Amino acid sequence: MSNKNPRYISNLTRETYALILAGGRGSRLHELTDWRAKPALYFGGKFRIIDFPLSNCINSGIRRVGVVTQYKSHSLIRHVMRGWGHFKKELGESVEILPASQRFSDNWYQGTADAVFQNIDIIRHELPKYVMVLSGDHVYRMDYAGLLAAHAESGADMTVSCLEVPVAEAAGAFGVMEVDQSMRILGFEEKPALPKHLPEDPEMCLASMGNYVFNTEFLFDQLKKDAQNADSDRDFGKDIIPSIIAHHKVFAYPFKSAFANEKAYWRDVGTLDSFWLANMELLSPTPALNLYDAKWPIWTFQEQLPPAKFVFDDDDRRGMALDSIVSGGCIISGATVRRSVLFNEVRVCSYSLVEDSVILPDVVVLRHCRIRNAILDRGCIIPEGMEIGYNHEHDRAKGFRVSEKGVVLVTRDMLGLPVGYE
Numbered sequence: 001m002s003n004k005n006p007r008y009i010s011n012l013t014r015e016t017y018a019l020i021l022a023g024g025r026g027s028r029l030h031e032l033t034d035w036r037a038k039p040a041l042y043f044g045g046k047f048r049i050i051d052f053p054l055s056n057c058i059n060s061g062i063r064r065v066g067v068v069t070q071y072k073s074h075s076l077i078r079h080v081m082r083g084w085g086h087f088k089k090e091l092g093e094s095v096e097i098l099p100a101s102q103r104f105s106d107n108w109y110q111g112t113a114d115a116v117f118q119n120i121d122i123i124r125h126e127l128p129k130y131v132m133v134l135s136g137d138h139v140y141r142m143d144y145a146g147l148l149a150a151h152a153e154s155g156a157d158m159t160v161s162c163l164e165v166p167v168a169e170a171a172g173a174f175g176v177m178e179v180d181q182s183m184r185i186l187g188f189e190e191k192p193a194l195p196k197h198l199p200e201d202p203e204m205c206l207a208s209m210g211n212y213v214f215n216t217e218f219l220f221d222q223l224k225k226d227a228q229n230a231d232s233d234r235d236f237g238k239d240i241i242p243s244i245i246a247h248h249k250v251f252a253y254p255f256k257s258a259f260a261n262e263k264a265y266w267r268d269v270g271t272l273d274s275f276w277l278a279n280m281e282l283l284s285p286t287p288a289l290n291l292y293d294a295k296w297p298i299w300t301f302q303e304q305l306p307p308a309k310f311v312f313d314d315d316d317r318r319g320m321a322l323d324s325i326v327s328g329g330c331i332i333s334g335a336t337v338r339r340s341v342l343f344n345e346v347r348v349c350s351y352s353l354v355e356d357s358v359i360l361p362d363v364v365v366l367r368h369c370r371i372r373n374a375i376l377d378r379g380c381i382i383p384e385g386m387e388i389g390y391n392h393e394h395d396r397a398k399g400f401r402v403s404e405k406g407v408v409l410v411t412r413d414m415l416g417l418p419v420g421y422e
Contacts, residue, residue, distance in 0.1 A: 012148040013061035014092070017128035019119070020053050021112055021210075022136030023070030023100070028271045030401055031411045032377060036422045037069065039136040040076035042360050042378070043269065044282055044291055044298075045325040045341050048079055051300045052141070053134045054095065059296050060144040063093035064126055067136070068115045070100045070108060075422030083301030098122060111234030112210075117223040123216070131219050133236070135210030139278060140255075140266040141289065141296055142211075147253050151213040156251040158218070158244065160185065161211035163255040163266055164204045170195045173268070175208035175237040177252055185250045190237035209255060209266060212236065218248070265289045272403040276375055279341045279358045283323050305329035305344055317350050335365070343378075357389075362421070377411040379421035 026038025033041065039050040050067070057065050067080055077097055084095040098119050100108040109115040116123075116133060123131060130151065132144065142161075151159040162177060170176055176195040178187035187196070188208075195205040214222075222240055226232050232239045244250055257264040265288045269275040281287055291298060305328035310319040317334035324337050327344040334350030343361040348354055352369040360378040365371065369382050372389040376382070388395060388410060392402045401409040413419045 009145045009149060010061060012130070012152060013063075013145060015129035016062050016064070016132055016148060016213075017123055017126045017130070018057050018062050018065045018132040018134055018144075019098075019116060019123070020050070020057075020065060020067045020134045020136040021115055022050055022067050022076060023073070023109055023115060024137050025071045026137060026270055029275065030272065031409060031413065032272065032275070032375065033072075034411070034413075035072060035420055036075045037071045037073055038270070040073075040079060040422065041269070041275070042343055043139055043275075044279065044289075045327045045343055046302075047298055047300045048076075049139060049269065050076060050080065050136055051083070051298055052139050053136055054080075054084060055296075055298045056140075056142050056144060057134075058299065060142075062132065062144060063087065064128070065095045066098045066119065066122065067095065068098045068109070068119065070115075073099060078422075079301055083299065096122075111238075112236045113223060113226055113232075113240050114234035116219070117227055117234070120220055120223065124220075128216050131214045131216050133212045133214070137270070138209065138266060138268055139289070141257075141298075142255060142266075147211070147213060150253045151251070154251050155249060156213075157215055157248045158241075158250045159213045159253050160241065160250065161209045161255055162206050162252045163209060163264060164198065164201075165207045166203060167195050167197050167205050170205050170207045175210075175241070176205050177208065179206060179252050183252045183254070185241070185245050185252050188237070188241045188245060190235070190242075206252065208237065210237075262290070263288060272375065272401070272407050272409055273405045276358055276373075276403075276407045280339070280356065282325060282341065283339055303328070303344065308332070312350070373406055374408045374410060377409070377421070379412050379417070380410055380415060381417060382410075382415075
């Protein structure tokens, strides 16, 4: 960035209001989001997905944040209130929850653009110079200050944060853009079946991260125009961006890590396979996502729990976890856990084996179980002697879901237990 004024960035972040869109269902996660919105989904042993954009805001110096909620938002709202409700409005900082409340129409939020439009009066009250619109359902670390500086210095009306992804991965999944040498956006397609590749690399394309910066009044003008268009889907990718790129300054900002010797990390954990894999990646000795960096902490609601406990050291019954993440309140009692992520208050009982699995909070694995390549939803109680992940025909016969790549999802409902755990 060209401006060397030490107060330049702090002025930009102070003049910014961030709106995190956290109302998505995440239907490709199937039963894992039956009782919670995707941003409320657990990740990394102790966090929820919403903690990542919220932490990015706070670590970047953006202290005025609204969280837009809609689909099955109880656990999301509860988490934000417990973990993020301590900011003081009188000091110019706040994390506010903005549920769908039909402020400007009789409808609930009809799309991403409509979710912002229906909160125009709340945003205007904050008097920001810039509005940052962020997706609430991706896992990444990003210093938004660089994005803000690029937006201000380019004179853009809107800036879209983007990254290079494989064409095959982007097809039908991400908004894809074309840019000129100055990174001005020349074309934009939302989730095309055949994404346009980069001129220098036919295997890669430039995909939107779903993160945008707007000049405030420009944003309001475009949202009002969109609200009057009966044919609009009320969506930034489908409607707003394609309608403005020809006559307004819309630039792309390539996402790069702000951390030395670290490749930019961004994951859309929108499928069972991608969710499982992103958690498994954390088990590497040097994972791409560093959750242990004190200079860029990921904040969350922290329960007061006892330390993890490993008991019995007999030859045939040894409590141990290898190449794993084990959170507070867990007890590994005469069982073996390998290459797995255990959230808080998980119990694994004697003679059981858990491998390559993601175990959400409050799960109990009773004796003599064998589990591999699985996701066990919160509150599951695995009966004694059950095998999961060893025979997919048997898994399906038990009512479990098997993903395209062989990850087995087990929920309380599938086990005949009362549902509703969030």
